Amino acid sequence: MKPLIAPSILASDFANLQKEVEMLNQSEADYIHVDIMDGVFVPNISFGIPVTEAIHKHAKKPMDVHLMIVRPENYLEAFRKAGAEILTVHLEACPHLHRTLQAIKQMGAKAGVAINPHTSVTLLAEIIEEVDLVCVMSVNPGFGGQKFIENTYSKVSRLKDLIISKNSKTLIEVDGGVNLTNAPLLFQAGADVLVAGSFVFNSADPIQIISQLKESV
Numbered sequence: 001m002k003p004l005i006a007p008s009i010l011a012s013d014f015a016n017l018q019k020e021v022e023m024l025n026q027s028e029a030d031y032i033h034v035d036i037m038d039g040v041f042v043p044n045i046s047f048g049i050p051v052t053e054a055i056h057k058h059a060k061k062p063m064d065v066h067l068m069i070v071r072p073e074n075y076l077e078a079f080r081k082a083g084a085e086i087l088t089v090h091l092e093a094c095p096h097l098h099r100t101l102q103a104i105k106q107m108g109a110k111a112g113v114a115i116n117p118h119t120s121v122t123l124l125a126e127i128i129e130e131v132d133l134v135c136v137m138s139v140n141p142g143f144g145g146q147k148f149i150e151n152t153y154s155k156v157s158r159l160k161d162l163i164i165s166k167n168s169k170t171l172i173e174v175d176g177g178v179n180l181t182n183a184p185l186l187f188q189a190g191a192d193v194l195v196a197g198s199f200v201f202n203s204a205d206p207i208q209i210i211s212q213l214k215e216s217v
């Protein structure tokens with residue numbers, strides 16, 4: 001088994017989006033990670049629905065859309081129509097998480113839940129069987145290029161234990177500061193999907209880095 005790799009388009013050259021997406025199509029990437037920031041849930045604004053549609057127009061890999069927004073339930077349908085295959089909402093933004101996850105699944109998408117660095121995996125105990133993917137934030141969401149938080153390794157293994165104890169098929173994704181040093185350790189701890197933004201796009205050879213991340217375990 002190897003990890004799935006989800007390069008984050010946030011770190012790409014937005015003036016050459018088509019070229020960047022075509023590069024990912026040629027690579028061993030499994031998903032295209034699309035970061036949506038609203039300037040309210042997180043202190044930054046990225047892009048929204050039209051840009052997600054534009055990425056989808058060229059993408060040959062499934063889009064993994066990470067909604068760092070308040071009231072995500074109001075925008076699920078729009079992002080699904082824009083091509084999202086996985087729709088991930090933040091636990092901290094969802095007072096009715098169970099209802100929100102059902103809504104995502106009714107649209108035919110996979111339902112993801114992201115948790116901030118301070119959020120305990122124990123808060124997922126009653127809902128884990130309904131979740132297709134948990135996105136464990138290994139930086140505070142809002143910006144690419146931040147330093148990886150070391151507590152993530154033990155957090156991922158606690159989450160893995162919870163998933164196994166419930167006999168669930170939930171995938172664990174790790175998002176933020178992923179590189180070739182921490183990737184093998186995250187995989188060992190139980191991560192299934194690794195998101196990498198700046199480490200991929202700031203390198204001289206992104207295709208090569210994506211393949212190295214996959215083979216690093």
Ligand code: DX5
Pocket residue numbers: 008010011033035066139140141142143144145146175176177178195196197198199
């Ligand atoms: C952070 C985003 C991440 C980010 C990852 O708010 O959710 O997906 O783009 O970028 P790097 O890999 O540069 O930390």
Ligand code: ZN
Pocket residue numbers: 008033034035066175195
């Ligand atoms: Zn993300």
